Amino acid sequence: MVIWGVCNRKLSGLVCLAVAGAVLLGLAVPAQAEIYRWVDDDGTVHYSSTPQPETSQRERRIYDSEGRMREILPAPVSAEERAQAAAEREQAERALEATQRARQDRAERETQLRRAYASLDEIEELRERRERSIGGNIQRSEAQEKTLLRERERIRRQLDGANEDSRLADRYRAELEELDARIARERQYRRGQRDRLSAIHERLDLDRRDFQQLVLNGSR
Known part of the structure; x- marks a missing residue:
């Protein structure tokens, strides 16, 4: 080899061996060899040409042959961290779906109002x-109830003047029961009408507010 020839002519045998070994060692190490730096669970820093053990839970840093850091590999994710990340993704997806539904509802509501x-x-x-x-x-209904009340009062007076055990008294009592039922229906009807009017006011108040916000303000 050329190395040995040079050594024989210019250097002594011992020096020649040292130089040849160094040259061969340099040839054996690739110029782009990677050096791994990692810290074990006890906090000890390690440098090696092989990655850290898979059981380590710490991050890895990869250096080139000149000592420059090329890459940082994060520590493996634990089962708890994976579960938390999955929960966060699911929550974000639900929030996105809710936002999209709200936008769609807003658009549909605006169309309805227009x-x-x-x-x-x-x-x-x-x-x-x-x-x-x-x-x-x-x-x-109030006028009808007044009429029914007058009729009820008239029949009540007739009942008071009739023989209590007579057939006529029984007829008066039956008529009074019918009048009481009709009066109760009138009162129930008016309650329903007032509830209906209250619901209409509530709906129209909402329509007015949404029309102002979505149609008038939204078109500016």
Whole structure:
């Protein structure tokens, strides 16, 4: 070899062997060899040409032959961390779905309002019409109850003047029961009408608010 020839001519045998060994060693180590730095569970720092043991739970740092850090490999994820990450992903997905549903509901609500009303004044006009209609129903029911109460009072006087054990008294009592039932129905009807009017006011208040926010303010 050339190395041995050079050594024989210029160097002594011992020096020649040392130089040849160093050259051969340099040839055996690749120029881009990776050096691994890792810390074990006891905190001890290790350097080696092989990765850290798989059982280690710490991060790994990879250096090149010139001592420059090339890459950081994170520590393996534990089962608890994987479960937490999965839970966080699921929560984020649910939040995204909720946001998308809210946007869709908002768009559908805006479309509904635009089809139903042309302005806020139209909402108030509808409110007034409903109030007049339901108010008229309540007034007619109140008038009907007054008529029934007068009829009830008349039959009550007849019952008081009749023989209690007579067939006529039995008829008066039956008529009174029928009148009481009709009066109760009128009162129940008016309660239902008032509940209906309250629900209409609540819905129209909501329509007015949403129309203001989604249609008027949203179009600016």
